[in-house]
Amino acid sequence: MKIIIVSHGDFANGILSAANMIVGDKDSVKTVSLKPLDSPDSLKERIIKNITDKDNDYIIFTDIPYGTPYNVVCSLTRDYKFEHFSGINLAILLDAILSKDTMSSNDFIKKIENNINDYFMNPGNILKDIDNDSLCMEDVFL
Amino acid sequence: MKIIIVSHGDFANGILSAANMIVGDKDSVKTVSLKPLDSPDSLKERIIKNITDKDNDYIIFTDIPYGTPYNVVCSLTRDYKFEHFSGINLAILLDAILSKDTMSSNDFIKKIENNINDYFMNPGNILKDIDNDSLCMEDVFL
Numbered sequence: 001m002k003i004i005i006v007s008h009g010d011f012a013n014g015i016l017s018a019a020n021m022i023v024g025d026k027d028s029v030k031t032v033s034l035k036p037l038d039s040p041d042s043l044k045e046r047i048i049k050n051i052t053d054k055d056n057d058y059i060i061f062t063d064i065p066y067g068t069p070y071n072v073v074c075s076l077t078r079d080y081k082f083e084h085f086s087g088i089n090l091a092i093l094l095d096a097i098l099s100k101d102t103m104s105s106n107d108f109i110k111k112i113e114n115n116i117n118d119y120f121m122n123p124g125n126i127l128k129d130i131d132n133d134s135l136c137m138e139d140v141f142l
Numbered sequence: 143m144k145i146i147i148v149s150h151g152d153f154a155n156g157i158l159s160a161a162n163m164i165v166g167d168k169d170s171v172k173t174v175s176l177k178p179l180d181s182p183d184s185l186k187e188r189i190i191k192n193i194t195d196k197d198n199d200y201i202i203f204t205d206i207p208y209g210t211p212y213n214v215v216c217s218l219t220r221d222y223k224f225e226h227f228s229g230i231n232l233a234i235l236l237d238a239i240l241s242k243d244t245m246s247s248n249d250f251i252k253k254i255e256n257n258i259n260d261y262f263m264n265p266g267n268i269l270k271d272i273d274n275d276s277l278c279m280e281d282v283f284l
Binding site: 007008009010011012013014015017018020022023034036063064065067070077081083084085086087088089090091094108109112116117119120121122123124 | 149150151153154155156159160162163164176178187193205206207211212216219225226227228229230231233234236251254255258259261262263264265266
């Protein structure tokens with residue numbers, strides 16, 4: 001699958017910079033950013049440029065449900081074929097990058113939805129019961 | 143509560159730039175970034191500078207469980223008082239900004255955990271059943 005992130009401001013490039021520090025795979029993800037003076041139509045044109053090859057399997061991540069990037073991507077569903085998931089975080093992006101060559105966008109969306117709690121953690125809930133060091137893994141710096 | 147985001151690369155500043163485009167509240171959130179040549183100790187020192195006032199109620203968001211920001215924040219739990227949630231996305235950050243004057247960090251963490259699915263959306267699942275336009279709300283550009 002081909003991965004595209006559409007966001008307000010510098011979110012898309014920022015989350016990709018974090019992913020690149022961990023997996024060093026900077027060329028496999030496209031980003032499209034809505035800047036303060038951009039119109040929704042200009043955003044739409046820039047997204048379309050990334051999803052025109054009908055032989056590719058696209059997954060588009062947007063930053064937040066009901067924001068402009070989300071709404072513009074929704075408006076493209078009639079004319080272009082892709083999967084859309086809104087509310088990306090870094091764990092989801094990394095999993096997508098590591099799965100892009102082996103999973104379809106449709107299967108990946110199902111994986112996120114079936115395992116949503118795997119992409120978050122409140123360490124406090126766990127640290128109450130076990131030794132602090134065993135969870136923090138301070139020697140493992142990703 | 144006081145909000146701090148700790149991340150790899152430009153993720154923290156990027157997600158904050160997106161939040162600022164929506165709520166325009168750029169001064170209420172602190173960011174601490176781990177750049178490629180930074181050591182965990184320098185990251186730790188920069189985080190500590192933001193959590194030294196014992197009269198404040200701090201919530202620290204990190205980008206991904208078991209990454210360096212997460213591990214460094216975990217290592218501070220013995221000596222500093224704060225809540226920690228890892229895996230932030232834009233909807234969670236916006237909700238935190240809008241809740242910072244009325245909720246404690248502990249109550250906010252519980253709210254996220256009890257309503258985690260509210261912070262994500264796969265429009266495809268919903269669009270199968272209802273009219274496309276009614277969900278996309280193309281006239282509402284946040």
